[in-house]
Amino acid sequence: MQEAMYEGKNVNLSVLLDEKREIRELKKSSDKGAFSCPYCNETLIIRAGSDRVHHFSHKQSKSCELSIESDKYQDQIKRESKQHSVIKNFIHDELKAQQKINKELEVEYGFVAKATEKWRYYPDIIVKNVDKEIAITVLTNVTQNRDEKLANQIIKRNTYFKEKGLIPIWFVENTEQSIDLGRHVIHLWEAELNLAMKTPEDLMWETLLNETARDQSLFELFDYHHQNTPDSYKVRSLYYIQSREDSIQFSVRRFVEDEQKSPFRAFALNGGYEISLSTALLTTQTLQLSDPKIEMQLRDSFLQELKQKKNEYIAKQKEIADANRAELLNKRYDSSKLQVSSKNLLTKSHFRTAILEYIKTGRLRLINADDVAEYLVLNGASNKSYNTGRYKIYSDVCVCLDQLAEENVIELSSTGGQRDRTYAVKTI
Numbered sequence: 001m002q003e004a005m006y007e008g009k010n011v012n013l014s015v016l017l018d019e020k021r022e023i024r025e026l027k028k029s030s031d032k033g034a035f036s037c038p039y040c041n042e043t044l045i046i047r048a049g050s051d052r053v054h055h056f057s058h059k060q061s062k063s064c065e066l067s068i069e070s071d072k073y074q075d076q077i078k079r080e081s082k083q084h085s086v087i088k089n090f091i092h093d094e095l096k097a098q099q100k101i102n103k104e105l106e107v108e109y110g111f112v113a114k115a116t117e118k119w120r121y122y123p124d125i126i127v128k129n130v131d132k133e134i135a136i137t138v139l140t141n142v143t144q145n146r147d148e149k150l151a152n153q154i155i156k157r158n159t160y161f162k163e164k165g166l167i168p169i170w171f172v173e174n175t176e177q178s179i180d181l182g183r184h185v186i187h188l189w190e191a192e193l194n195l196a197m198k199t200p201e202d203l204m205w206e207t208l209l210n211e212t213a214r215d216q217s218l219f220e221l222f223d224y225h226h227q228n229t230p231d232s233y234k235v236r237s238l239y240y241i242q243s244r245e246d247s248i249q250f251s252v253r254r255f256v257e258d259e260q261k262s263p264f265r266a267f268a269l270n271g272g273y274e275i276s277l278s279t280a281l282l283t284t285q286t287l288q289l290s291d292p293k294i295e296m297q298l299r300d301s302f303l304q305e306l307k308q309k310k311n312e313y314i315a316k317q318k319e320i321a322d323a324n325r326a327e328l329l330n331k332r333y334d335s336s337k338l339q340v341s342s343k344n345l346l347t348k349s350h351f352r353t354a355i356l357e358y359i360k361t362g363r364l365r366l367i368n369a370d371d372v373a374e375y376l377v378l379n380g381a382s383n384k385s386y387n388t389g390r391y392k393i394y395s396d397v398c399v400c401l402d403q404l405a406e407e408n409v410i411e412l413s414s415t416g417g418q419r420d421r422t423y424a425v426k427t428i
Contacts, residue, residue, distance in 0.1 A: 001067045002074055004035040004044050004056045012085075013046070013056060023054055030056075039066030039112075066115045073111040073122045079150075081141040083173060087241055088124045088138050090248045091171075094277045095127060105129050121157045123166070135166040138241065140173040142189050151190040158195065169289070170195040171250060174242035179253070181271050184224050186255050188264040196236040196255075201290045205254060205269065208299055209233040212306060216424070218256070221309040224267050226258055233257075235269070239289060248277045252290055270298050317366045346380030348393070351400045354379060356409075359425055366413065369421040373397045 002013045016026060027046045029035070035044040035056060042064065044056040058064065063071075077084060095107040106129075110122035123135035137157070142150060154170075161168045172195070178187040209218060210232050218233060219226040234257045241250040251274045255266035273294050346354060358375050359367060373391045377383045384392045401423055404410050410423040 001037075001044075001056045001063065001071050003038060003070065005038045005041075006035050010038050013054060017054075037064060037067055039070070040064040066112060069111045069115040069118065069122070076121060077124075079141060079146065080138075081173070083243065084138055084140045087140075087171070087173070087243050087248065090243055091136060091138070091277060092125050094248065095125065102129070110135065119160075119164070121160050123157075123161060123168070126166070133166045135161040135168045136171070137168065138171045138173070139176075139191065139195065142172075142176050142191055147189045147191055151194050154191050154194045168195075169197065169239070171239050171241040174240045174251070177240045177251075177253070179268055179271075181268060184222050184268050186253060186266050186268040188266060190262065190264055192238060193260075193264050193266075196238050198236050199289065201292075201295050202235040202237050202254060204295070205235040205299065206233060208303070209235065209256070212303065216310060216313060218306075219258075219267060221306065221313050222267070226267075230257070237289075249274050250277065250289075251275075270302065273298070314366075317364075321364060321366060321368075321371070345382075346376055348396050351376060351381075351393075351396060352403070354381075355397075355400060355404065359410075365425050367401075367410065367423050367425060369394065369398050369401060369423075372401065 003010060004013070005011075006016075013026075017023065023046070030044060030046045033043050035046075036042065037044055037056075037058060040058075043059045045059050046054055047057045048054045058067070092107065092109065095105075099105045099107045105127070107125065107127050110124055110126050111119075113126040113128075114122065123137045125136040127134040127136060139154075158168050172192060176189065176192065179185070180187075213221070213233070217229045218224075219229060235254055236257060238253045238255070239250050240253060241248060251272050253272045254269045256269065258267055259265045273291065275289075275291055275294075354376055355372055358364075358372060370390070373381075373394050376393060376397065377391055381393050382391075386392060398421060401410065401421070402412075405412055405423065408426060410425050413422045413424045
């Protein structure tokens with residue numbers, strides 16, 4: 001084992017060696033009984049076998065149960081940075097302080113809490129509150145070479161914790177964070193994507209997005225580079241953590257799922273916010289890893305920004321449509337493509353083909369039934385009209401547009417008003 005009690009404090013042998021203590025000097029101290037097991041209090045000595053580095057060993061008997069599980073846990077976290085233990089211990093101490101206030105709260109290091117059960121994997125800390133157990137784990141030292149292997153390990157550990165009835169919560173070291181707010185993109189390791197959570201606040205964001213951004217693509221409105229537009233938006237969250245001189249701060253990052261293969265990326269909803277661990281109060285069942293007041297403010301701000309983006313998008317599409325309409329007024333339809341009669345008369349049977357050509361030629365995102373009717377008239381359809389000025393082919397145009405909507409080419413966006421029956425173009 002690597003840890004021991006020394007002069008009233010829990011120390012790590014590698015840390016002592018980093019402090020320039022000679023191994024000969026440390027061995028002499030251990031021979032004089034200076035080190036003891038933090039779990040059973042038995043005297044420890046320093047040994048080094050043929051296949052092991054210097055380590056503490058029980059002097060009088062076999063290793064105690066807790067020290068064996070401690071070794072298993074230490075092997076599990078050997079890839080972590082030195083900052084890992086600093087952050088872990090700070091979280092542990094913070095939650096222990098809350099335990100004094102909340103008598104139903106139990107806080108312990110993972111391998112200590114479950115040593116008798118000899119678990120395959122241990123979280124850094126286990127928090128028991130009433131009938132719920134939370135597995136808290138800190139992730140540090142992610143690199144490109146380690147990411148793929150680590151991602152698989154995280155999946156296994158997450159699955160294992162859930163099978164044991166725990167709620168896994170992961171904190172990622174802040175140095176791993178990579179976000180470009182100007183483009184609303186957060187770049188992710190695969191490991192980060194695998195440990196992202198879905199909390200009640202995420203579900204509230206999902207409801208908001210799927211109710212307010214149904215008529216237009218959220219990604220397009222914010223000019224976010226993407227491959228596909230999802231049928232529904234799925235929101236998840238990550239918690240980045242950093243230690244400061246006298247506190248632990250973590251930042252909440254919420255994102256909409258996007259790219260599920262390397263390079264991993266997602267739509268960042270906002271710049272997030274920082275919250276102290278002491279503010280993340282424990283509720284009756286779980287940790288409250290958010291500030292409800294700030295979350296409400298962020299949703300309100302997002303709605304305002306979304307409204308502005310929609311107005312800008314509609315204005316831009318109208319500008320494009322007007323420009324294309326002006327251009328189309330000066331064109332005549334290519335009769336050879338439609339195989340029309342020698343009189344160049346565009347009949348109802350050719351409306352569908354002509355409308356598709358209209359959409360493709362203008363690269364339109366929004367179309368209006370009246371504009372389509374006028375386009376068809378200009379390209380050979382009957383120009384007979386009602387007293388209102390509306391072309392008599394209007395009803396046939398609407399039938400054709402509804403058929404295209406059933407084929408998922410377009411989608412009815414609005415009816416009534418000055419520009420009756422507007423459709424959003426989905427795909428060609």
